[in-house]
Amino acid sequence: METRVEMFMHPLSNSGAAGICPEMLEVAEEVNRAGDYSLAAEIYTSQLADLQHPDRGLCLRKADCLTQAGRISEALDSYCTAASLGKLRPEELPLLVDTIARTLREKELGFPGPGGESSSEEEGLESDGECGDDDEALDLFSCRLCKCLLHEPTTVECGHTFCKICLDDEAITECVQCKKQFNEKKDGLPNDRRLDVVLSGLLGKLFATESKARKFWIEGQVLRGEKNHPEALEKYNAAVHLAPSIGRLLCQRAELHVEMRNFSLAVQDASSLCRIKPHWTKAHSLKATALSEAGRNDEALQEYLMCVALKPNWTKVKLQAQKVLSEVFSSVFENGNMPTPLHPLQGGVASRLIKPPASLMSLRPEAKKPGSSSQDSEFSVSKGSPVDDSSSRLSPPEGSTKSLAEVLAALPAPPGGVKRKHSGEGPSAGTNHPSKLLRSDVAGSSQAVSVCGGRTFPAELLDSGDMECPLCMRLFYEPVATPCGHTFCLKCLERCLDHKSNCPLCKENLSEYLATRGYNKTLLMEEVLQRYLGDELADRKTIHEEERKELSNLNQEVPVFVCTMAFPTIPCPLHVFEPRYRLMIRRSMETGTKQFGMCIADELKGFADYGCMLEVRDVKFFPDGRSVVDTIGVSRFKVLSHGQRDGYPTAKIEYLEDKKVEGEELVEILKMHDAVYEQANNWFTSLKDNMKSQILSHFGHLPSNDPDPLASPSGPAWSWWLLAVLPLENRAQLTILAMTSLKDRLIAIRRVLIFVTRRRPR
Structure with missing residues (x-):
């Protein structure tokens, strides 16, 4: 706390400083460091009372203490006094912004303080407010790169699927899901990835409207990147018409409106975005930017405060809030205007956060007109709040400036309340609930299959016939997508590539694919089969297992x-x-x-x-x-x-197994076995070195003599080694192989050895 107090210590001005007691200021600073902000504020008040002219720095110190004590209405009084003595700078208002945002965060949004546990609404919010819970929850059919419905789905080597346009980004060099590096580009050219034909058709069938909207959306993105804003806006408009409830789409159109300086339209899109995703900080930031660019600083301040309330550590927007708040303070005293009092909005957020500063009540030049209103059409009040209809029907005179208190009075109520009526509309007027903006691809379907993230599709649209292998004409089992974009069962594809290294459908050469043998399953296809065609997949698996068992x-x-x-x-x-x-x-x-x-x-x-x-x-x-x-x-x-x-x-x-023998026959076989082995060893030893080398390189050394030649069903290993190296025709070898008597086999081997020994040149 000591560091924080010293950081925001305001310097005293020379005028009136003579009446200030340094010892009391030191006491005030010590008390402030100890956390007794109210006592510090009283000391500063007593010091100000002794001055002939108010000291600006002392007013700001008092205002900061009152702010930290939670006495915001009194703090505003002191800030206004300081503002009347000199323009407030953004760096002089961090405590006021922090305190208002924290109060809004804890009392209205229901989020814990900075030291509390993170609420579920905050999960996923990043420090820059750009990511996280920024749109619909990701479902099975969402691209993990752009977070939107897959467009031109393309399956990469590892089996994961992304939008083709996302993969064309040179910065994307690895899979964001499994971190596997993508194949290197050849000669500096991008990889010629093809869209997954089966998945593309499936997405177009299940989500026809959103897929069409996504196409317009991406076309708009491309045109926007080319700075062709008018045509880009046409594409965005077509996309929003088809899918008005997609937060990211509205966000991008609002950003385009800002770039085109269509600030009122940007505010409309940002307002819709705030209704759809009330806890998305980027939505409020975007709206604040549009309002600020339009010169509506008082309304922009409300959005910046909401951003800080939602994300206290977002430094960039906090500084912007301080800047706008400084400008709002300045506008109060421009051209000799005096601040008007807080409108008594019963049940609104401001009435629970602050009370009208006494100075604002006393400084107004004339009584408040009975029809004036500080309400903002984009914000809401708690359900059941007794709003004065007479005031809500009348808008402020054009060109009038809202007071700071009125600005704070218009702070948004907790998300989910009844939408506030637009000024100029009757009491029954309102804004459609976000759920009414959601469109189904097929209206009136008897049964819809729900997909995580809010997407649904009619159950009858998902046909197992769309998921059949074109080779075996059965449901995909272990589906694999080729580089040319076609999908087959893994085993079917391998069998085709055994015969020819071309795609069975388009005949494209797959030699490189065959060389790497990167037959990774298409994981999205596998998940669709398991989740939505589980019974059919189970039957298909049963057939596969039966075939495997047979094999x-x-x-x-x-x-x-x-x-x-x-x-x-x-x-x-x-x-x-x-x-x-x-x-x-x-x-x-x-x-x-x-x-x-x-x-x-x-x-x-x-x-x-x-x-x-x-x-x-x-x-x-x-x-x-x-x-x-x-x-x-x-x-x-x-x-x-x-x-x-x-x-x-x-x-x-x-x-085949050798016959078992006992007694005298066994003794005879053992003697014969040792004799024939000795004969074989002598023959091999007598061979020329070049012949021995060839035999050793191919078959290895002659196995050692087996002490129990009948232990193995096939007899001693050396006998088979000898048959493999002896110069015999296949038919002769086959005859010996078929023998189930070790004795007969030894006799045959001995005869062959005698024959080759006699024929060996001397």
Whole structure:
């Protein structure tokens, strides 16, 4: 408090200073610092009484003390005395502005003081008053950049949707929702983003009127930016005619009126805006600016005080309020005019905040005319207030100046009250309630679906047929928007891109999109489906899950890659480029099995009757859709029936396991196992270095001898490694792969080793 008192300490003038007691002034300052403002005011009063001529600085000190004590009417008396001695400067009036605004804030708006908890009405208000709770609450169909209904909705890489014109802003480099950086612009040119065709059609259907208004609105914004104000105003007028209750739209038209110096029209728009959003500080600030530019400072002051009441920390508007208040004080004493008394507005805000200053009552040159009124057409009084109809019907004479007390008497009542009648209108005249300004896109609809933020649309307009994938002709499941603006189910799109890197609808090249594989779901579309077509989406999900369950059954319908021989435990790298196998690999990954069968080709059946299951360890995709798949053999199988699904082979299979043996047969197999392993190791060791290097780079080292060769259903790993590297034809390898007897397999391997050893050149 000490700092605040010293900050606003007014200097004493030389005239009359001789009669001032410095000791009493020090006492007054000390008392003021202690917070006893009334006592300080009494000391200043006694000091002034001893002077032959009033001292301006002392009057201001007294006025500040009275203001801090809450005795505003007496403070005004003292401020008026100081003003009569010299023009009040804006920097001399912060305490008066703060106190009036705080009283209005606490008693009329119901907001807590600066130290209290923030009220729900204040949530979202920014310190500059430009943002926050400035318009309708954001709903599903609002752009998170401009806070308005999406216009030309454009879905970006991350799956979020914004207005196209908002994304064209060079300052927008990342998604405001997920903070993901947008793709860099090429050669300094803007990204060629296309509007989302499905969402654009949906918005135009559900919100036809507002969408049309939004189109006019944006056209007006563009023209305004080009300084073509007359044509911009035409567009704004067309938009407001269609959607008169959109706060931001009214705000922009009011700003345009100010730029065109149509201040009366700007005041009208700002007044409508204040009725729609009574707690939006920018609305009151805009109205105050328009009133001030029109030279209606007394009315502008009311709006500036409301701004300070709504947002006490908004320094810019607080300084403006002080400036206008200074001008209002000055206007009271211009040309020798004396202030007129406060009009006794029963039930109004001023009558509860201040009482008429005695000096104003005594200084008026003539009695108040019985028909005069200080009421302002844009403000309201509390419901049921006994307003004198005779005074409300008559307006002040043209060119007359309202007194400061009358200005304060016209402070706005709490938002939500009955609108005050315009001066000159009858007592029954009034302003339409804001709710009457709201228009529905379709009148008389039997049932409306409510959207957060006040938007509604007839339920019958939302048809699941508008949300069908053009490829599978079913409801979108995991909808994805391509860079060209078309939407498909994720799996449908991937299948199309397996065959050709072009959009299935417009044929635009999507090679870059395919290379990045940025298949992020369109989150707005997903939310619309979940919120408004929940039952249909649940049915669609059930179908998808059933298909996925069927695909993950590795017995009834196993996908088969017809290519080469594969063996258990042995790596098998694959280069996948055919569309059917792209789909097969992707499905094996999506279902979570990460497995598929590998068989060699068969001229009659398509593929052999025996094969090996492979498990995917890693997949690397190339920009053109090709991929390199790192797999390893898992288990052997026998084909029971051959089939096909979506272009790739499938099979019903049964898994193969080695027969269990015991007793003497087991002892014999163990001896044979060790002998054949030794024979295999000797053969590999005897190979030339270049051959060994090739084998090692592709298959790795020969696995170690297995102490329990029958523990695995497929037998020891080294035997499959040896079959993979031995120079055998596929049919011979297939025969050994199909054996379920480890003994028979060892015998076959031994014969092959003897054969290749004999044929090896010496």
